[in-house]
Amino acid sequence: MKNKRMKIARIERDMKQEDLAKAVSVTRQTIGLIEAGTYNPSLNLCIAICEALGKTLNDLFWEEEHEE
Amino acid sequence: MKNNVIQDERAVALKRQISSEAFNLVMGSLVISLLVKQYVLDVPFSQSMTEILCLSGAALYVLVRNIIAGNNVYESKKGSKKSLIYSSLAGGLGVCLSAGIFNYAKYSEKYANNWMFLAILAILFVSGSLFVFFMYLPIYKINQKRQKMIANELDKEEDDI
Numbered sequence: 001m002k003n004k005r006m007k008i009a010r011i012e013r014d015m016k017q018e019d020l021a022k023a024v025s026v027t028r029q030t031i032g033l034i035e036a037g038t039y040n041p042s043l044n045l046c047i048a049i050c051e052a053l054g055k056t057l058n059d060l061f062w063e064e065e066h067e068e
Numbered sequence: 069m070k071n072n073v074i075q076d077e078r079a080v081a082l083k084r085q086i087s088s089e090a091f092n093l094v095m096g097s098l099v100i101s102l103l104v105k106q107y108v109l110d111v112p113f114s115q116s117m118t119e120i121l122c123l124s125g126a127a128l129y130v131l132v133r134n135i136i137a138g139n140n141v142y143e144s145k146k147g148s149k150k151s152l153i154y155s156s157l158a159g160g161l162g163v164c165l166s167a168g169i170f171n172y173a174k175y176s177e178k179y180a181n182n183w184m185f186l187a188i189l190a191i192l193f194v195s196g197s198l199f200v201f202f203m204y205l206p207i208y209k210i211n212q213k214r215q216k217m218i219a220n221e222l223d224k225e226e227d228d229i
Contacts, residue, residue, distance in 0.1 A: 017222060029138050032222040 002037045006060045009053040010035075024048040091126075098123050107170065131207065138218045141211050152201070152208050159204075160197025167192050 021028045033039035102119040105111045142148035168189050
């Protein structure tokens with residue numbers, strides 16, 4: 001499932017995938033795969049992405065179908 | 069029939085790491101076996117074909133698999149072009165050292181003076197570096213092409229929200 005929230009948060013900060021990748025020390029391809037929903041990042045990487053985008057884990061990575 | 073075996077992610081990651089370590093141990097053992105056969109036992113080259121085939125087969129598989137997966141095999145802080153040149157020089161140095169030692173062990177009494185041996189080392193280094201460079205160059209080109217393909221796919225996805 002695509003992670004559109006992460007993509008939108010990144011665009012709001014005027015960051016390209018390359019910029020976010022450098023900020024969290026991964027390749028652009030990894031960021032692309034996370035946004036496409038085809039790669040599950042580790043918890044440490046999720047936290048690093050949240051810090052880079054100024055969001056919480058809930059904002060970016062909590063799946064809406066779990067909300068009740 | 070339901071599979072009741074638990075797929076613990078930590079255990080799976082650890083098993084993969086153990087397999088990777090075993091692979092490195094096997095590769096190291098093949099290299100040691102090759103060196104012992106060539107430099108200590110002085111066996112004919114055909115006797116080492118098993119080690120050479122296994123080493124080159126494994127190296128080729130790792131290289132091709134990494135390129136297909138999209139991993140940049142020439143990624144470095146200095147840039148991929150410099151990495152190519154440094155790899156070639158390191159390869160040339162390796163050829164120079166190993167062949168130089170073998171050459172000195174076999175033919176040292178035939179050298180009139182040390183300058184001849186130094187000239188041989190220089191030729192080995194230059195030819196080794198050039199050989200490694202022209203071997204790495206097509207791999208570098210294929211890697212760059214693959215990286216460009218991946219960048220283009222990511223650029224296409226960037227436009228979709």
